[in-house]
Amino acid sequence: MPATATRKRSPQKLIRAQWQRLQDLPLPEPEDSIPLRVLVQLLVTVGIIATDVASLDVANWSGLSLWAVPLSMAGATWSYYRRRSRNVPVKFCIAIAMLVALAAFLVQLLNTPNDTRLALAELLIQLQVFHSFDLPRRKDLGYSMMIGLILIGVGGTLSQTLVFAPLLLMFLAIASPHSFLTTAPAWGCSLPAAFAALELTFRSSGSAYFCW
Numbered sequence: 001m002p003a004t005a006t007r008k009r010s011p012q013k014l015i016r017a018q019w020q021r022l023q024d025l026p027l028p029e030p031e032d033s034i035p036l037r038v039l040v041q042l043l044v045t046v047g048i049i050a051t052d053v054a055s056l057d058v059a060n061w062s063g064l065s066l067w068a069v070p071l072s073m074a075g076a077t078w079s080y081y082r083r084r085s086r087n088v089p090v091k092f093c094i095a096i097a098m099l100v101a102l103a104a105f106l107v108q109l110l111n112t113p114n115d116t117r118l119a120l121a122e123l124l125i126q127l128q129v130f131h132s133f134d135l136p137r138r139k140d141l142g143y144s145m146m147i148g149l150i151l152i153g154v155g156g157t158l159s160q161t162l163v164f165a166p167l168l169l170m171f172l173a174i175a176s177p178h179s180f181l182t183t184a185p186a187w188g189c190s191l192p193a194a195f196a197a198l199e200l201t202f203r204s205s206g207s208a209y210f211c212w
Contacts, residue, residue: 030083031138039178040141040148041076043171044128045069047151050167051121054155059118068125075132083136094130101126121154138182145178 031037052065082090105123109116128147135141152171155164 028137030136031141032083033181034080036138036178036181037076037080037135037141039174039181040145041073042174043148043178044072044132044144044151046167046171046174047148047155048072048125048128050155050164050171051125051151051158053167054159054164055118055121056163057160058115058158062118062122064122064125068129071129072132075129076135079133079135087134087136090133094134097130098127101130117154117158121151121158124151124154142182149175 048068049065052062055062055064101123105119108119108122112119124147128144128151131140131144131147135144148171152168156168
């Protein structure tokens with residue numbers, strides 16, 4: 001009888017041990033820079049809108065940006081306030097949601113085997129929305145930036161008019177300060193000092209323009 005009770009409790013003990021193991025893992029170093037997070041979110045937003053606009057040239061408007069942009073912003077905001085927490089349940093839910101999105105992507109591939117660009121763009125946007133709820137580290141922000149860059153590339157292959165051009169220029173304009181803030185620590189410059197230098201550069205450029 002005791003042996004049977006022990007065998008019945010063993011799965012619960014295993015789950016508790018695994019949970020405790022996750023809780024004992026060291027926390028990753030969080031990214032506290034709000035300007036860097038804002039720039040990454042802007043890059044993602046422009047990438048989503050650019051893909052949505054470019055898809056009008058090859059298909060009916062899907063309206064991805066109507067729900068993807070607000071949800072990604074909400075997720076990025078929530079992730080900033082929870083950047084020092086483990087968020088194990090959230091990570092588990094994100095993993096399940098990504099598997100569901102992958103299954104939907106494979107089904108869509110079977111229905112539209114000739115042109116997979118829109119299906120790939122929708123998958124990337126869905127993955128980015130899920131990923132935006134777990135952005136504690138700078139590396140995670142880098143993944144989001146890369147997704148935004150890929151979305152711009154997909155939008156470029158879909159676009160057949162010049163409507164895509166302003167969005168591409170906007171993306172490049174946002175990517176420049178993002179690259180500066182990202183590479184500043186490698187030069188031995190802290191992010192606050194880099195942001196101050198960037199702000200001073202913009203002010204100097206604006207003053208020179210108006211004086212000219």
